[in-house]
Amino acid sequence: MAPVLSAPVLDIDALLDDPQTRVIVCCGAGGVGKTTVAAALGLRAAESGRRVVVLTIDPARRLAQSLGLTTLDNTPRPVLSIDLAQGGSLDAMMLDMKRTFDEVVMAHAAPDKAEQILANPFYQAVSSSFAGTQEYMAMEKLGQLRLEADRNPDNPRWDLIVVDTPPSRSALDFLDAPKRLGSFLDGRFIRILAAPAKVGGRAYMKVFTTGVNIVTTAMTKLLGGQMLTDVQTFVAALDTMFGGFRERADHTYALLSDSATKFIVVAAPERDALREASYFVDRLDEEGMPLAGLVVNRVYRVSAPGLSAARALAAAEELDDIENGIPSNGRSNGSSGVSESTAITQALLRLHAVQAEIAERHQVLAKRFIAGHPDIPTVEVPAASQDIHDLVGLRAVGEALAGL
Amino acid sequence: MAPGAASVRDTDWDGVRLHVVTGKGGTGKTTVAAALALALAGQGRRVLLAEVEGRQGISQTFDVAPLASVEARIAHAAQGGEVFGLSVDAKAALLEYLHMYYKLGRAGGLLEKFGAIDFATTIAPGVRDVLLIGKVYEAVRRHKEHRAKGPGAARAYDAVVLDAPPTGRVARFLNVNHEVADLARVGPIRSQADSITAMLKSPQTVVHVVTLLEEMPVQETVDAIAELRAVGMPVGGVVVNQVRETILTPKALKTAARSAISREDVAADLTRVKVRATDAIVDGLLAEARDHAERVALEHEADQVVAGLRRPTYRLPSLSEGVDANGIRELAEALVAQGMA
Structure with a gap:
């Protein structure tokens, strides 16, 4: 089949084989197959000799099972039955967000405060x-895995971390999240809430007292006093951790923009998903994040590309005419006189026509994206006729990603 | 039903004023919500279509300018029906709410300045969702004229369709009462949450789930329905989206699945109509038929699971041209024909 895209090709194997690549972040809209792509990348890298850990957020049940992820225990576990001949390894884990948060608190606060x-x-x-x-x-979690990976540079537990990202309501929330939580904890409002407990009667507070009173009164009215009390207690307890959170958020952000990190944007050949992908690509560019390229997942392909949709439909009709004894330019009265085997051929031709049209539409959409982003390396993964939920399926996706 | 909008047909959801639409990401939930809004707006009705995630999916679907936090007309329907669109914004909703109930004046500005508004709309757990649904709740209950209230008065909208968060988050999103219960035990946010919950759990509301005939979306549909039931939300219909035509007859499908279609017969037929019957083309066609048969079998399995849910089920065709404003109308007609609206 002729190359369908004129964009530079995203060379997945070069990316996976490059020892400088230490983190791969897969992002994209919900429902495009991000987790599958992340798992397939991890498997392919591991089977070509890298020591990989894949962090998934919310994998489909059977995909999780195929990776041996039966319990949500927030710890990387080895994936069994993979090919270790090249000296690689593959661990996988599912994120437990509450437990991760608890761990952060326990790592940063004194035991009684925690x-x-x-x-x-x-x-x-x-x-x-x-x-x-x-x-x-x-x-x-990515930050933690990276620390763990770097602990022993001579014999690292992992030399590549593949991360799947949450299906955020607004596209790149995960880029903003560290900053947002950091600025919340550093924020003025929280300071004000914490102030009575902390600053007491310091003189400069008096200037603000009126404003603060209006604000706290209004918030008490709105949220109820109990919630504010809880917030105050929380903030007072968390106070010793402020620096910690802020630092970590900055650290994670720096890790993401590091050249050892590569972003892969995953999209499906649908208008909405590609629009999201455009947004991701632009946003990553704006933030100076290192983008490796775009994966257009589940692209429909026909098995008989040499036959056009129009020709297939015309051929199906001509068969009608011939079987009904009608000359090639005459009108048919339907296919009542068509033999069983010819009816099957006609159905195959009509099926092909429908599928060729879908494939054509996917190409048009992909080309339109490429026209808008001519420099973004791109690779297509053909649609599989079944859901992917085992290592064999993931391996096939990996091969498709590598352009094989 | 609102006076002046007499229905001549029974639909499956007569008496429902709030249709919540959810589904797994990628199943086309926004498209279905849009089609449902158009379908409900037939027969001269006024319908509001609201989104709460700031994605501008509605304006993109109808190909109109981005929606603001003010309702704007986005489409016409049969017999003078109208669809209005709204992108609910938590911050705007909070300021409006404060203004309406507290006449805050200077304090409003101060709240903003001290970051209290940001706190309430982005960080205080649950408050954001109360504000988002609160705006929808207000639209459902709003009367046409301010003075005319009471049971007989005309409502501003005959129905409201909410393009809700996806299946994984929807039960938590709708269960606002539980979310704020531990935090805001008293106060207006709490009483607002109570009123919202009362409406959501009443016969005025249903939650529809959109799925595809694929394993994962169907599994999420099953899970979402169980979760909705567990929190006492009324489950509506299941909308099976992007249903593709089955071109092969059942018999041909069986033959194709067994790879038992005669190569020679197909090649001979192709030659009769001057299609070059190369190995690539004949084998390609047979492979396509086999893949198709495999997929139809999987779809059939998924369909059995959907049937097992015993909910009213609606089927929408896959639009060969992709989804545009005309496509939405086609889908709306299909929903009307199947009694969803």
């Missing part, structure tokens, strides 16, 4: 449902 924080209702809500916690914790 206990206080973990028991606080406001903390419990923030750590399990705050919009953005999942993104923040995914990045936090």
